[in-house]
Amino acid sequence: MAASNPLAEHRSISSRLARWRFLLGVALAAVATGVGPPAGATVLAGPLENPAGFHHYYLLETTNWATAAAEAVALGGHLATVETEAENTWLWETFAAIASGPFWIGLSDAASEGSFVWTSGAPTFFQNWWTAAGEPNNAGGIEHYVEMNNYLWNDNSGTSSLRGLVEIVPAQQELEFVEAEAVPGDPGTIFLPDIAVSADGRHVYVLYEIGAGTDRILIYARAADGALSFVDALASDGNAFAMALSPDGSMLFYVTNNGYVGALRRDATTGLLTVADYDYDDAGSYTNGARGVAVSPGGENIYVTSQEQAVTTFRWDAIASTLTQSDVDVSGQSGLLLSNPGPVLVTPDGKLVIVLSLNDRAMVGFGRDLLDGSIDWATRLVDGVLGVNGLWNAEDLVAAPTGLGPGAAAAVVHVASAQQGTLARFSANPDEIGPLTFGAAVETGAYPSSVAVSPDGERLFVADGTLRRVEAWAREPVSGVLGAVRGAVESHEMGVEGMQGFNPKLAVSPDGRNVYVALSGIEPRIVVVRAPEPEGATLALVALLALSLLRGARRRAAR
Numbered sequence: 001m002a003a004s005n006p007l008a009e010h011r012s013i014s015s016r017l018a019r020w021r022f023l024l025g026v027a028l029a030a031v032a033t034g035v036g037p038p039a040g041a042t043v044l045a046g047p048l049e050n051p052a053g054f055h056h057y058y059l060l061e062t063t064n065w066a067t068a069a070a071e072a073v074a075l076g077g078h079l080a081t082v083e084t085e086a087e088n089t090w091l092w093e094t095f096a097a098i099a100s101g102p103f104w105i106g107l108s109d110a111a112s113e114g115s116f117v118w119t120s121g122a123p124t125f126f127q128n129w130w131t132a133a134g135e136p137n138n139a140g141g142i143e144h145y146v147e148m149n150n151y152l153w154n155d156n157s158g159t160s161s162l163r164g165l166v167e168i169v170p171a172q173q174e175l176e177f178v179e180a181e182a183v184p185g186d187p188g189t190i191f192l193p194d195i196a197v198s199a200d201g202r203h204v205y206v207l208y209e210i211g212a213g214t215d216r217i218l219i220y221a222r223a224a225d226g227a228l229s230f231v232d233a234l235a236s237d238g239n240a241f242a243m244a245l246s247p248d249g250s251m252l253f254y255v256t257n258n259g260y261v262g263a264l265r266r267d268a269t270t271g272l273l274t275v276a277d278y279d280y281d282d283a284g285s286y287t288n289g290a291r292g293v294a295v296s297p298g299g300e301n302i303y304v305t306s307q308e309q310a311v312t313t314f315r316w317d318a319i320a321s322t323l324t325q326s327d328v329d330v331s332g333q334s335g336l337l338l339s340n341p342g343p344v345l346v347t348p349d350g351k352l353v354i355v356l357s358l359n360d361r362a363m364v365g366f367g368r369d370l371l372d373g374s375i376d377w378a379t380r381l382v383d384g385v386l387g388v389n390g391l392w393n394a395e396d397l398v399a400a401p402t403g404l405g406p407g408a409a410a411a412v413v414h415v416a417s418a419q420q421g422t423l424a425r426f427s428a429n430p431d432e433i434g435p436l437t438f439g440a441a442v443e444t445g446a447y448p449s450s451v452a453v454s455p456d457g458e459r460l461f462v463a464d465g466t467l468r469r470v471e472a473w474a475r476e477p478v479s480g481v482l483g484a485v486r487g488a489v490e491s492h493e494m495g496v497e498g499m500q501g502f503n504p505k506l507a508v509s510p511d512g513r514n515v516y517v518a519l520s521g522i523e524p525r526i527v528v529v530r531a532p533e534p535e536g537a538t539l540a541l542v543a544l545l546a547l548s549l550l551r552g553a554r555r556r557a558a559r
Helices: 008-012 015-033 065-074 085-095 535-558
Strands: 043-049 056-063 103-108 145-149 152-156 162-168 176-182 195-197 203-210 216-222 228-235 240-245 251-256 261-266 273-279 290-295 301-306 310-317 322-330 341-346 352-357 362-368 375-382 396-401 411-417 422-428 436-443 448-453 459-464 469-475 482-490 502-508 514-520 525-530
Touching (some): 056 065, 176 228, 195 240, 195 502, 195 514, 203 240, 251 301, 261 301, 301 341, 310 341, 322 375, 375 436, 396 448, 422 448, 459 502
Parallel strands (some): 290 341
Antiparallel strands (some): 043 056, 056 162, 145 152, 176 525, 216 228, 251 261, 411 422, 469 482, 514 525
């Protein structure tokens, strides 16, 4: 079963219907956003918001490339940057329904022949040249400006009179770049494989790994505005791979590639960490090549996945400060099939442990005993089987509660697959025979690699290591159904720094006001992004205001 595609319905309708939907969309967008062209601009139509994103687009009257580029700047944007196949398809099918192409886009090699760059400054990952005709061919040595015609691209001299496509990022987009915090340490490529924010919101922790040097856990203090300041670094066992904070914030557990499982006690005031206990891989632990760690809601159990094709359960005794192995589930035993298990989580109700089985493109669900923490595998979903999609080389997963009562899904699980370019949605139903069910997989047209849900459930934050950006997707908090992208921070935007790294990992502050992105590289950074105030908090303020007004009315009526 193919992944759901937000463009599928648009592609199936006739050009005439597309035109009327376009014009209606233009009218609605203008009313909703108040965005309109400046006086004197030769705009044929717009603005129209891409349903798969939050950017607005205009269609210009015919002119040469340079004039179109200048008018795009006058409108507050640039000639369209096309970063994915889905965006390319949407642009052509939408605007070709309004007027005939070709259309100018913002790609040019005028500065250096053969080195095509976007006027927006975005990196050039996606290209769609008319290769059957030998394009780009720089005919006559003067073709340096790109047009889109019937989906395909062709280089042009720039003097042709074509309609231009203008792209604008609205000023009211939801995400805002705050800072890029430098990571202190050794020279060379640094890996930051994980990041976490304490439950009290006071500290941010980052795993730091280097091929030749001292691996460590970096500790940052978090200010009221979300900015970070470096506090200290605790030396860690080699090749740390993943970590998880206990829900009460008292403990930090981390795992390494060589089978070390560390239990660190956290000082809530200073944020400093001290070793409380640890476990090394031995004949019965199955933690060598550890790839994931998760903590139960009560903090009493730790679950570790490893390349030994197993999930190992540990018991944490907070009073005695002891970490003890209590159970292990190994692939091949009792019908369990795990092939290179990776990311793992415990659902918010504590009833399910969910593991991504990477080599067999599967998700495995284990029922969890709430008394002793032991687990027994209950279900296994495989990509491409019975309509399941979005599990091929999946890189991250996150679970969010629905807040509903008995009989409804206890949580929704989102899975990011950069390989498939999808965000998949699953329902967690621990009291049902099939505790995990597939919902849908949205084709993003990009490369999502890390995900996190806002505390109010209204947003899914997504990091894309290929396009170097962080996005905020609208999310229905009960069903988990995703809407449009409501904002993004991108590496090529004016004033944005530190987004040039790779392997991004996300964490969200407990107040929902900040997203933190750890990026690996020669110059590793922790990018701080400001998110909108959670709607739940806004609604609470509205409710308090309404109550205050009601009480005032009652007092006046009693006089």
